[in-house]
Amino acid sequence: MMLMNNLSIIVRHSKVFCEHRLHDYGVGFPEQVILMYLSSNNVVNQDAIAQYFMLDKGAIAKTLRKLEEKGLIKRLQNPENKRENLISIAQEGQNILGEMGKALNEWNQYFFEGLSDLEIRQYENITKKIADNVAKLNEKTVTDLKAEGQRTK
Structure with missing residues (x-):
């Protein structure tokens, strides 16, 4: 949270x-x-x-x-x-x-004040992975909702 x-x-x-x-x-x-x-x-x-x-x-x-x-x-x-x-x-x-x-x-x-170059790269890599993960989750959710809609028709 x-x-x-x-x-x-x-x-x-x-x-x-x-x-x-x-x-x-x-x-x-x-x-x-x-x-x-x-x-x-x-x-x-x-x-x-x-x-x-x-x-x-x-x-x-x-x-x-x-x-x-x-x-x-x-x-x-x-x-x-x-x-x-x-x-x-x-x-x-x-x-x-x-x-x-x-x-x-x-x-x-x-x-980025007070962060080293390594910390900045780590931050960028981590946030990129998180963004990719949530994008995949939303794609899956949309796909699941579409499939659910097809089954109920």
Whole structure:
């Protein structure tokens, strides 16, 4: 239980820090997270974003709309599927990524303060394993629920 409490505290502090650092740009934490995702995934559709963050499409659509209104992302119709929009970062969004990178570097300095390089690597390896484990659990849960649904039909 203490692990979940500590993780929750870290996430809340991270959110406050990031929102404060990018306040002048008018970019909230959910928008920052999506911009970071887009920066490493180039061109994606809304479904890919929703699936990655395990959020409903409506929440993603709302955040994407805000990003588009601010000129931070571009939506282009998929030539292979006219009902689908492909989303990428606009030049203004690229500019904000630079500021986000600076904020992340500052956060990491405080986050890892007092830890050795070995401890940082261990932390990163452990949290990666935990993330993989819970992702597998959720995949299994979804698969089990789908199978259960098929049996009850």
